[in-house]
Amino acid sequence: DAEITQSPRHKITETGRQVTLACHQTWNHNNMFWYRQDLGHGLRLIHYSYGVQDTNKGEVSDGYSVSRSNTEDLPLTLESAASSQTSVYFCASSELGRRGAFFGQGTRLTVV
Amino acid sequence: SQQGEEDPQALSIQEGENATMNCSYKTSINNLQWYRQNSGRGLVHLILIRSNEREKHSGRLRVTLDTSKKSSSLLITASRAADTASYFCATAEGGYGNKLVFGAGTILRVKS
Numbered sequence: 001d002a003e004i005t006q007s008p009r010h011k012i013t014e015t016g017r018q019v020t021l022a023c024h025q026t027w028n029h030n031n032m033f034w035y036r037q038d039l040g041h042g043l044r045l046i047h048y049s050y051g052v053q054d055t056n057k058g059e060v061s062d063g064y065s066v067s068r069s070n071t072e073d074l075p076l077t078l079e080s081a082a083s084s085q086t087s088v089y090f091c092a093s094s095e096l097g098r099r100g101a102f103f104g105q106g107t108r109l110t111v112v
Numbered sequence: 113s114q115q116g117e118e119d120p121q122a123l124s125i126q127e128g129e130n131a132t133m134n135c136s137y138k139t140s141i142n143n144l145q146w147y148r149q150n151s152g153r154g155l156v157h158l159i160l161i162r163s164n165e166r167e168k169h170s171g172r173l174r175v176t177l178d179t180s181k182k183s184s185s186l187l188i189t190a191s192r193a194a195d196t197a198s199y200f201c202a203t204a205e206g207g208y209g210n211k212l213v214f215g216a217g218t219i220l221r222v223k224s
Binding site: 033040102106 | 145147152153154155156157160200202210211212213214215216217
């Protein structure tokens with residue numbers, strides 16, 4: 001069955017370190033998204049991509065970057081982790097013309 | 113910024129009762145979607161309603177959309193303990209598959 005997986009599921013890192021969260025989908029979707037979820041804020045869009053080599057900034061993109069070199073993967077990089085980036089991160093994928101997005105199980109990131 | 117507010121923030125009901133959650137949004141939309149999130153898990157797509165639709169049903173779910181008031185409601189009939197979860201509305205300005213803007217969510221607890 002097609003799926004979308006995130007790794008790692010949990011990570012603790014130190015302030016100032018570079019961190020990369022992986023997202024891999026086997027739906028063959030063109031659209032991929034990264035959200036962060038914080039209490040009281042719902043999900044906020046960090047970056048998104050509508051296809052290979054396409055990346056766009058979302059609502060809360062400062063301090064994050066993504067790259068899309070193939071259809072399956074959209075890794076999220078925190079250039080220099082800050083305590084404010086402690087959050088749960090969700091990757092999602094969807095296809096234009098199809099209904100709904102598919103979400104990964106999330107990565108809980110703690111920056112100490 | 114977030115698209116809008118969800119009301120109530122939390123709802124506690126008895127099994128068998130109906131649960132109604134409301135969502136308001138700020139901008140023009142192409143479609144509105146509802147998602148469920150069980151504790152510690154990713155989001156699962158429930159239902160999508162297009163901007164030219166007023167009501168949609170899926171099993172025990174009924175969604176309404178009032179574009180003049182920029183609001184939507186999700187009704188879960190004959191609730192079950194397994195419906196305990198957080199529910200989020202999300203709006204899309206573009207077509208299906210485009211980026212979503214989420215509300216803060218409603219926490220539903222169904223007591224058995």
